[in-house]
Amino acid sequence: xxxxxxxxxxxxxxxxxYGRTTALDGVSLSLGTGVTGLLGxxxxxxxxxxxxxxxxxxxxxxxxxxxxxxxLTGPGRLAVRRRLGYLPQDPGFHPSFTAFEFxxxxxxxxxxxxxxxxxxxxxxxLAQVGLDEQRGKRIRALSGGMRQRVALAAALVGDPxxxxxxxxxxGLDPEQRMRFRELFADLGEDRAVLLSxxxxxxxxxxxxxxxxxxxxxxxxxxxxxxxxxxxxGRVWTSETRATGALASWRTGTGSYRQVGDPPLGxxxxxxxxxxxxxxxxxxxxxxxxx
Amino acid sequence: xxxxxxxxxxxxxxxxxxxxxQAMLALARFEAVRMARHPVTVAALLLYLGPWVWNxxxxxxxxxxxxxxxxxxxxxxVMLVLGGAALVVANLAVLxxxxxxxxxxxxxxVLPPTWRTGAxxxxxxxxxxxxxxxxxGQVLTLALLPGRAGRVDPFDVAIPAAIVAxxxxxxxxxxxxxxxPIVAPLVAVIFAAVGFVAVASVATGTTxxxxxxxxxxxxxxxxxxxxxxxxxGWHLAYLVGLTAVLVVVVLFxxxxxARAAVPALAAALAVTVxxGSVQLxxxxxxxxxxxxxxxxxxxxxxxxxxxxxxxxxxxxxxxWVPAWSRVVDDVVRLTPPGAVAAGPPLAVRQWVWxxxxxxxxxxxxxxxxxxxxxxxxxxxxxxxxxxxxxxxTAWGDEASAAAFxxxxxxxxxxxxAVTSSTTACGPRGALIVWLTGQANARTAAGLRQLxxxxxxALALVDYTIDNSLLVDDRAAGVGLxxxxxxxxxxxxxxxxxxxxxxxxxxxLEQAAQLLGVPAPPPADPSLDSKRCDS
Numbered sequence: 001x002x003x004x005x006x007x008x009x010x011x012x013x014x015x016x017x018y019g020r021t022t023a024l025d026g027v028s029l030s031l032g033t034g035v036t037g038l039l040g041x042x043x044x045x046x047x048x049x050x051x052x053x054x055x056x057x058x059x060x061x062x063x064x065x066x067x068x069x070x071x072l073t074g075p076g077r078l079a080v081r082r083r084l085g086y087l088p089q090d091p092g093f094h095p096s097f098t099a100f101e102f103x104x105x106x107x108x109x110x111x112x113x114x115x116x117x118x119x120x121x122x123x124x125x126l127a128q129v130g131l132d133e134q135r136g137k138r139i140r141a142l143s144g145g146m147r148q149r150v151a152l153a154a155a156l157v158g159d160p161x162x163x164x165x166x167x168x169x170x171g172l173d174p175e176q177r178m179r180f181r182e183l184f185a186d187l188g189e190d191r192a193v194l195l196s197x198x199x200x201x202x203x204x205x206x207x208x209x210x211x212x213x214x215x216x217x218x219x220x221x222x223x224x225x226x227x228x229x230x231x232x233g234r235v236w237t238s239e240t241r242a243t244g245a246l247a248s249w250r251t252g253t254g255s256y257r258q259v260g261d262p263p264l265g266x267x268x269x270x271x272x273x274x275x276x277x278x279x280x281x282x283x284x285x286x287x288x289x290x
Numbered sequence: 291x292x293x294x295x296x297x298x299x300x301x302x303x304x305x306x307x308x309x310x311x312q313a314m315l316a317l318a319r320f321e322a323v324r325m326a327r328h329p330v331t332v333a334a335l336l337l338y339l340g341p342w343v344w345n346x347x348x349x350x351x352x353x354x355x356x357x358x359x360x361x362x363x364x365x366x367x368v369m370l371v372l373g374g375a376a377l378v379v380a381n382l383a384v385l386x387x388x389x390x391x392x393x394x395x396x397x398x399x400v401l402p403p404t405w406r407t408g409a410x411x412x413x414x415x416x417x418x419x420x421x422x423x424x425x426x427g428q429v430l431t432l433a434l435l436p437g438r439a440g441r442v443d444p445f446d447v448a449i450p451a452a453i454v455a456x457x458x459x460x461x462x463x464x465x466x467x468x469x470x471p472i473v474a475p476l477v478a479v480i481f482a483a484v485g486f487v488a489v490a491s492v493a494t495g496t497t498x499x500x501x502x503x504x505x506x507x508x509x510x511x512x513x514x515x516x517x518x519x520x521x522x523g524w525h526l527a528y529l530v531g532l533t534a535v536l537v538v539v540v541l542f543x544x545x546x547x548a549r550a551a552v553p554a555l556a557a558a559l560a561v562t563v564x565x566g567s568v569q570l571x572x573x574x575x576x577x578x579x580x581x582x583x584x585x586x587x588x589x590x591x592x593x594x595x596x597x598x599x600x601x602x603x604x605x606x607x608x609x610w611v612p613a614w615s616r617v618v619d620d621v622v623r624l625t626p627p628g629a630v631a632a633g634p635p636l637a638v639r640q641w642v643w644x645x646x647x648x649x650x651x652x653x654x655x656x657x658x659x660x661x662x663x664x665x666x667x668x669x670x671x672x673x674x675x676x677x678x679x680x681x682x683t684a685w686g687d688e689a690s691a692a693a694f695x696x697x698x699x700x701x702x703x704x705x706x707a708v709t710s711s712t713t714a715c716g717p718r719g720a721l722i723v724w725l726t727g728q729a730n731a732r733t734a735a736g737l738r739q740l741x742x743x744x745x746x747a748l749a750l751v752d753y754t755i756d757n758s759l760l761v762d763d764r765a766a767g768v769g770l771x772x773x774x775x776x777x778x779x780x781x782x783x784x785x786x787x788x789x790x791x792x793x794x795x796x797x798l799e800q801a802a803q804l805l806g807v808p809a810p811p812p813a814d815p816s817l818d819s820k821r822c823d824s
Binding site (some may be wrong): 054055056078081082084086087088090091092093094095104105106108109110111113115118151154155 | 309310312313315316317320386387390391392393394395396397398399400401406
């Protein structure tokens with residue numbers, strides 16, 4: 001594995017419109033080694049941004065480069081794709097394929113053509129996602145969590161330097177989420193991982209940096225601690241619900257945890273990353289993500 | 291915004307710097323294996339091979355194939371079953387990404403669409419190769435049978451594989467153009483319908499049906515190799531050209547540049563149009579040979595003598611002589627010593643209705659029958675085999691054996707050969723039916739078949755020749771009744787009364803009495819005028 005000499009991914013002033021809707025409105029960001037969390041309410045443009053970086057969609061304006069290649073040119077796009085692993089939000093599967101065949105098929109399309117080396121690589125990634133023993137099973141016979149792992153294995157095959165994961169833990173039970181979290185942490189040690197999620201605890205535990213996207217614009221770009229600090233002095237607890245709070249909920253102790261502008265003399269709390277996110281995005285953040 | 295970033299490693303794929311060509315070949319192998327193992331392919335193979343194996347292996351199976359005719363007939367099944375399967379399977383493979391919504395990922399993978407499409411096209415070689423192997427195996431199996439006739443044209447061996455390749459590539463094209471898996475099965479059904487029309491059209495003398503993937507024979511009967519007008523080489527070239535045209539269209543649709551596509555398309559079209567046009571032409575020499583062989587097959591034949599009998603067969607049908615000989619011996623064995631001496635020495639000559647064959651029926655007047663009879667007798671006499679027993683180019687089934695045995699019996703009983711529309715009546719007719727049914731198990735089964743198919747008279751007919759022997763129902767009834775008696779008793783009765791039974795003056799009622807079978811019903815006066823040759 002060789003190290004690049006520059007930033008993994010850089011996007012500058014990316015604008016993308018769908019008709020009258022502006023999905024991305026001048027987005028700029030840079031990615032390097034480690035896991036970067038991408039937070040935002042529904043319709044914020046997260047998936048669109050991921051697809052732009054993954055070279056699936058060409059922006060109307062702006063620049064995107066990865067590993068020193070201009071991702072908006074043909075050769076550059078190809079160079080990016082050679083280093084890309086992409087797990088979409090709702091990956092499809094060929095149900096009649098076995099897990100091995102599915103990942104092998106993806107490996108071929110990634111131009112891993114030496115059969116023995118490719119098969120070794122497929123076995124490696126299946127073992128990496130914990131599907132070593134299920135590799136001969138047809139996908140139609142696998143559970144939802146196992147299918148998600150197959151999709152992740154397909155994204156990992158070829159050892160990509162850039163991994164884009166669009167809500168990979170949706171629908172997984174806590175144990176599976178924990179397994180994925182461990183895996184993402186390992187993967188982030190030596191590559192750029194862009195993780196779109198609604199799970200703020202995933203961001204807190206995994207991400208070295210976090211980007212908050214809202215209405216097609218970057219609202220925050222920094223560390224999780226810095227994101228939490230956005231709510232410093234704006235989180236308090238009280239015995240009654242405050243009417244002017246951005247968010248207010250009754251905790252297990254019976255008191256209300258509230259985010260917003262606290263009254264004088266309020267009993268302030270240490271903010272979490274979720275509080276910072278709520279502060280940035282406001283009520284849209286509390287909408288049902290699905 | 292700004293962000294401090296580290297520089298990640300510039301990781302290369304596991305197998306670095308591999309060519310797209312290699313990736314395409316790897317994908318083609320992957321898809322080829324999936325196409326070959328696809329349930330539709332497996333089902334099609336079973337559907338195609340199952341009946342063929344059963345027909346060859348079942349008790350009483352036809353073991354006397356005419357190789358070139360059987361190969362031509364199998365083409366229709368190849369197109370309908372294996373070709374249809376290739377069309378559907380290739381189409382499903384192309385549509386797989388969309389059907390299973392995996393295109394969000396696969397569109398971002400490295401291998402470009404043109405090369406992926408190339409892989410699908412190459413993968414269609416798998417069903418084509420499978421077809422070639424299966425078909426070659428079938429031909430080899432048939433060719434190893436001792437009773438095989440005809441010849442093998444290597445082009446005809448390759449045509450089925452080319453048919454499957456054309457339809458497989460067609461499936462890829464459909465998948466590229468129409469993103470619905472419903473279309474391919476519909477196209478397969480349309481091909482089936484058009485295939486039947488094409489076969490019919492070729493049989494009427496037009497040749498446009500050869501523009502389909504199959505190359506149907508222009509007559510529904512097996513012809514000797516020397517009379518065959520199958521432009522197999524040109525048809526194969528036409529199929530190769532057609533496949534190439536489809537391949538270029540598919541690749542162009544997938545992104546192949548015009549500067550590469552246009553010359554390739556021009557070359558492919560040139561081959562397709564050139565070969566397609568040539569194959570539509572009629573071979574005048576062959577047509578003339580058919581007319582000649584229809585009137586006088588002797589120049590096309592080889593004769594051999596077995597025992598006291600001369601057998602003349604078309605050069606590629608001589609393997610059937612031992613089987614004919616067994617039937618002759620079986621009939622002769624039932625006759626008393628000296629019975630065969632009547633008339634000239636026994637001979638058997640193969641004929642074929644190679645000119646003006648009534649594909650869709652037709653009627654011929656008495657003058658035509660008279661003329662044909664005269665021609666046939668003159669031909670036999672000139673060839674040194676007067677009153678030769680006719681036999682056609684169908685063999686191996688029970689009806690053909692019965693029709694031939696009937697001809698042998700007619701020759702022995704009357705001293706004359708069956709010619710066009712010969713009718714046997716009276717005791718001789720009864721004797722002919724009995725000899726036919728008593729000769730062996732196959733002729734007995736064939737006689738029952740022909741009796742079930744006949745009305746008004748028992749027709750001992752081989753449809754590959756224009757000779758036919760009809761035995762009127764009253765006489766046939768006596769002969770069939772005699773077959774109900776124990777064979778040893780019946781054989782003894784026939785031997786004892788042979789002279790009376792074959793004498794022209796003996797009535798059918800007297801014959802029934804001599805043979806100990808019920809008297810036939812009274813003759814129908816309306817049929818009295820019917821010509822009776824015996």
